[in-house]
Amino acid sequence: MTSPKRLSQEHQRSLELRLKAGDEHALGELFDLVAPWILGSVLHILHDEDEAEEVVSDVFVQVWRHIHQHDAGRGPLVPWILSIARNRSLDALRRRRRWWRKSARLEQAHAVDVGAIPPAAPHEAAVPGWPVHREVHAALAALSEEQRRVVLLSYFEGLSHGEIAQRLHQPLGTVKTRLRSAHQRLTESLRHLKDWVE
Amino acid sequence: MTDWLGMLAAPRNPRPDLRGRMLARALAPRRRWGGPLAAAALITLAVGGGGGAWWAYRTIDALTAERAALAARVQALEDTVATFIHGPATRLIQIPVSTGGRVGSVTIFADSARHRWLVRCDGLAPNARDQAYQLWFITGRGMSTAAVMPMDEDRPMVMALEMPPGGVLGAAMSIEPRAGSASPSGPMVFHRLL
Numbered sequence: 605m606t607s608p609k610r611l612s613q614e615h616q617r618s619l620e621l622r623l624k625a626g627d628e629h630a631l632g633e634l635f636d637l638v639a640p641w642i643l644g645s646v647l648h649i650l651h652d653e654d655e656a657e658e659v660v661s662d663v664f665v666q667v668w669r670h671i672h673q674h675d676a677g678r679g680p681l682v683p684w685i686l687s688i689a690r691n692r693s694l695d696a697l698r699r700r701r702r703w704w705r706k707s708a709r710l711e712q713a714h715a716v717d718v719g720a721i722p723p724a725a726p727h728e729a730a731v732p733g734w735p736v737h738r739e740v741h742a743a744l745a746a747l748s749e750e751q752r753r754v755v756l757l758s759y760f761e762g763l764s765h766g767e768i769a770q771r772l773h774q775p776l777g778t779v780k781t782r783l784r785s786a787h788q789r790l791t792e793s794l795r796h797l798k799d800w801v802e
Numbered sequence: 803m804t805d806w807l808g809m810l811a812a813p814r815n816p817r818p819d820l821r822g823r824m825l826a827r828a829l830a831p832r833r834r835w836g837g838p839l840a841a842a843a844l845i846t847l848a849v850g851g852g853g854g855a856w857w858a859y860r861t862i863d864a865l866t867a868e869r870a871a872l873a874a875r876v877q878a879l880e881d882t883v884a885t886f887i888h889g890p891a892t893r894l895i896q897i898p899v900s901t902g903g904r905v906g907s908v909t910i911f912a913d914s915a916r917h918r919w920l921v922r923c924d925g926l927a928p929n930a931r932d933q934a935y936q937l938w939f940i941t942g943r944g945m946s947t948a949a950v951m952p953m954d955e956d957r958p959m960v961m962a963l964e965m966p967p968g969g970v971l972g973a974a975m976s977i978e979p980r981a982g983s984a985s986p987s988g989p990m991v992f993h994r995l996l
Contacts, residue, residue: 628829635821640813648811657816661824668828679805686808731813740809759807794806 616681623671631668640731642689649693649760663689694762743793751786891915897992902927917965924958934980940972950982972996
C-alpha cells in the first residue's frame, strides 16, 4: 500500500476532481489514505472485522459511484466519507439487531464502555491523518463526561435521543440539552480542521 | 464538523486483499438496466398509450353513433305507440293463435287515419331454422306481404307497418320459408277479416 504523508485541502480537492473524472488510480490512492480510519471507525461500531471490511468496501464503492453528489462547498472529502461510513455501519448494525433481537452477543458487545475510546497507540502515528485523530480526541476529552457519553452513544451506536435517555436512565430533555451543547462545543473546537497533515 | 468524530477510533489497517476486492467491485462494469428498461417502458407506453387512445376514440365514436341511432329509434317507437294508443282512429284487434301446441296472440293497433299498423305478437312458438312467420295484408286484390318475422327465441315481437294503398280488408299469418314467399304457401296461423 502506498501511503502519501499528506492530505491537504488542496490534495482532497485534487482527489475529488480526479474521482469525478473517473480516474481509477485516484480511488486506490484515496483508499490508501483513509481506509485505516474508515475501518477503525466502522469496526468500533460493528465489533466484527469481516463485516466491517464489507462495509468499508461498500463505502468506497459508494464514493466512487456517487462522488458527483459531494458538494465541495459544504466541506472536505474526508468527513463526507466518514459520514457515509457511519451511516452504512449503523444500517448494518440495525440489520444485525433485527436478526439478533436482544441476543446475548449484542448485549456483550454493548457492554463495552463507549465512553472509553482510547487514543490510538503511538506506533500508529505514522498513519496519515494522525493529527486529526489527536485533535478529535482532544475535543472530545474537553467535553464533560455526561456530554461525551451521549455523543458517543449517538455517533457510534446510532441511538435516538429516547434510546439514549433509556440507556442512561436520564430524562429525555437532559439528553437533548447535553447533545446540543456537546455538538456546539465540538463544532467550535473542530472548526479549524481543514487540512489533514501528517 | 462533527463528522470528524469518525476519526476518534484507532486506525486499523485493512487486510491486504480488501483494496483489490474493493477496486474490482467499484470498477466492474455495472449492469445498466436503467437505460434499456426506461426505453422499453417508454416504447410500451407510447405504443400502448397511442393504441389505447385510438381504441378509446373509435369505441367512443361507435358508441356515440349507436346511442344516437337507439335514441332516434326509441323516440320513433314512443311516437308510434302514443299515436296508436291515443289516436281517435285506432282500432284494436286481438287474435288468439295456436302455434307448436301453445296458445299466443297477435294484437293489431290499426290506425286508419295514418294508414299504419302496430303489430305485437305474444306467445308464438319459435320457428324451425328454415322457416319464418309471414304476416299478410288482405286487400281487394288479394294478399300482399306485410312482414317476414323469423322468430328464433321465445319472446314478444313488435313492429310498425305501413298499410298498402287502396285499403286493407284483413290480416293473415302463415308459416313460410325463412326468406319469405310472394303468396301464402305454408300452414296458416290465422286469417282474419277486419
